Amino acid sequence: MNKYLLKSFTALFIFLSIFTNAQTSYKKFGIEVNGGLREYHGDLGSSLYFKNSPDYQGVGGAFGMYINSSFDVNLYGSVGDIGFYKTVYDVERVDYSRIGFRSRVTEGMIGLTYKFNNGYILDEDVRFKPYLRAGWGAMSSASKFTPESLPKGNEGYRQDRFWIASHWNAGLGLKIAVSDAIDIVISEQFNYSFDDNYDASPYVVAGARLNSAAEGNKPLHDIYAYHSLGLVFNFGGDGGSSYRIKDEDGDGISDEFDICPNTPEKYAVDTVGCPMDDDKDGVFNEDDECPDVPGLPAFNGCPDSDGDGIVDSKDKCPKVPGLAEFDGCPDSDGDGITDAEDKCPLKAGTVEGQGCPDSDGDGIYDHVDVCPATPGIVANKGCPEIKEEVKEKIRLAAKGIFFESGKDVLKSESFENLNVLAEILREYKEAKVIIEGHTDSQGDDADNLVLSQSRTESVKKYLASQGIDESRMSAIGYGESKPVADNATAKGRAFNRRVDFKLVY
Numbered sequence: 482m483n484k485y486l487l488k489s490f491t492a493l494f495i496f497l498s499i500f501t502n503a504q505t506s507y508k509k510f511g512i513e514v515n516g517g518l519r520e521y522h523g524d525l526g527s528s529l530y531f532k533n534s535p536d537y538q539g540v541g542g543a544f545g546m547y548i549n550s551s552f553d554v555n556l557y558g559s560v561g562d563i564g565f566y567k568t569v570y571d572v573e574r575v576d577y578s579r580i581g582f583r584s585r586v587t588e589g590m591i592g593l594t595y596k597f598n599n600g601y602i603l604d605e606d607v608r609f610k611p612y613l614r615a616g617w618g619a620m621s622s623a624s625k626f627t628p629e630s631l632p633k634g635n636e637g638y639r640q641d642r643f644w645i646a647s648h649w650n651a652g653l654g655l656k657i658a659v660s661d662a663i664d665i666v667i668s669e670q671f672n673y674s675f676d677d678n679y680d681a682s683p684y685v686v687a688g689a690r691l692n693s694a695a696e697g698n699k700p701l702h703d704i705y706a707y708h709s710l711g712l713v714f715n716f717g718g719d720g721g722s723s724y725r726i727k728d729e730d731g732d733g734i735s736d737e738f739d740i741c742p743n744t745p746e747k748y749a750v751d752t753v754g755c756p757m758d759d760d761k762d763g764v765f766n767e768d769d770e771c772p773d774v775p776g777l778p779a780f781n782g783c784p785d786s787d788g789d790g791i792v793d794s795k796d797k798c799p800k801v802p803g804l805a806e807f808d809g810c811p812d813s814d815g816d817g818i819t820d821a822e823d824k825c826p827l828k829a830g831t832v833e834g835q836g837c838p839d840s841d842g843d844g845i846y847d848h849v850d851v852c853p854a855t856p857g858i859v860a861n862k863g864c865p866e867i868k869e870e871v872k873e874k875i876r877l878a879a880k881g882i883f884f885e886s887g888k889d890v891l892k893s894e895s896f897e898n899l900n901v902l903a904e905i906l907r908e909y910k911e912a913k914v915i916i917e918g919h920t921d922s923q924g925d926d927a928d929n930l931v932l933s934q935s936r937t938e939s940v941k942k943y944l945a946s947q948g949i950d951e952s953r954m955s956a957i958g959y960g961e962s963k964p965v966a967d968n969a970t971a972k973g974r975a976f977n978r979r980v981d982f983k984l985v986y
Contacts, residue, residue, distance in 0.1 A: 511716070513713045513714075520536055521563045521565040521703070522703075523565070525566075535564060537561060539559045550605060555616065559707055560587040560588075563584055563705045565581050583625050588619065590650050591616055591617065592650065595613045597610065597612060604727070606737070608658045609655060618647070618649075620672070622645075646674055649675075651673075654668030664712065664713040665712060666709075666711050666713050673704050734750060759773060770782055771784065787809070790805070791805055791808070795808065797809055797810050818830070825837035834847070834848070840854060841854055843856035843863055850864075864986040871905055875902065878898040879898070882898060902914070903947040903948070912953070912985065913985050915983040917959060917982075918934060919960070919963055919980075920961050921964070921973075921974035930959075936958070941954050941956045
């Protein structure tokens with residue numbers, strides 16, 4: 482019997498340990514496994530509290546579900562032996578007889594547990610948690626009796642037998658918290674049967690009644706006590722615990738593991754009891770109007786990407802710091818016109834000038850004024866008019882440009898005239914020059930076009946050597962396509978072989 486009980490208890494303990502290890506830290510249910518001693522009290526006598534031998538072993542278990550801070554509902558039971566033996570004098574045999582029994586008793590019950598750690602008597606989160614338990618159920622018993630227990634006239638009743646009966650149970654115990662998931666439990670239970678089948682007494686043996694517990698009075702229904710030690714494994718649920726752990730803020734995380742134990746009710750929490758903040762911006766999800774994008778508390782969790790104090794959702798220029806009066810867009814020059822609409826965003830201007838000033842006061846705003854620092858005329862895009870004497874110098878210089886015959890090589894006598902042109906370009910810094918090359922009609926048209934182009938490039942190259950930026954010069958060869966005289970005469974052809982200069986803005 483001892484080996485059977487030890488194996489049963491060990492197997493049940495290992496199974497429940499594996500099963501409960503995977504549960505969450507906040508528990509609504511509890512499974513108890515226990516083992517201990519059973520002691521008899523009845524018509525034959527009493528072995529309660531070790532005053533008579535023998536004591537027998539038992540194993541048991543329970544499943545509990547939290548109802549409220551004071552009560553759990555339980556299904557519980559145990560299996561094991563009870564028994565008792567005594568020696569009586571048999572007047573018929575004129576000798577002493579050993580009478581008694583041993584029964585394998587299995588019972589199951591449903592009941593209520595009253596917890597003293599209910600917040601009224603003791604705090605809910607105390608380590609030592611006393612309780613009372615009471616319930617009702619059914620039991621089965623298989624009894625064996627000693628041969629001397631068979632009095633005459635009752636032999637049929639006293640044969641080894643099996644039966645099922647109802648009984649009630651009451652007990653008290655103490656749970657000692659090891660962790661949120663595990664309690665040690667010490668308990669004392671008393672089971673009262675509604676019949677007298679364990680010991681089959683009182684009956685007459687050799688003319689003597691055997692009701693030693695109530696000699697001469699009504700027989701005792703059988704009682705046995707179960708002294709046990711076990712473990713409780715708490716698991717599952719989201720509304721409490723069979724062995725309730727304190728949760729001041731009611732967020733489902735016990736205070737023992739709750740890093741934020743005073744979280745207001747409206748906030749969903751993470752595994753450590755703190756409000757959820759998916760975008761990690763310091764604003765809880767329930768307060769965050771932009772829960773998936775990191776933002777600022779000042780804007781209820783929404784971003785201000787450019788840091789201008791205007792939330793992105795209301796900022797027309799969310800990537801560039803701006804002003805509230807322009808819906809978050811900048812006005813870099815402070816002229817009241819946003820940079821996006823300002824033709825001169827870094828120079829304060831007027832609405833009429835589309836945000837630009839008229840720096841030289843010539844009536845032409847800087848964004849269309851090629852010469853914004855020099856007063857000019859509309860015809861020259863804001864640049865000054867070229868004087869007639871300058872134009873004449875340009876015409877004379879153009880007439881003094883000569884090349885080697887049939888080549889693009891400048892003759893040395895051309896350099897003085899080209900230097901005059903370079904000086905004019907240095908004076909009129911905003912002006913550009915168009916260099917046009919022409920030929921007469923002698924020779925192949927295509928060859929003439931190539932020659933005129935290469936000669937203008939030679940002029941451009943020389944002017945560049947005199948410090949004139951090439952970006953201010955354009956070189957175009959027209960070949961024989963733009964004559965100014967009759968190519969039929971030698972004099973006309975001489976006029977047509979020319980280089981022209983045009984100053985433009």
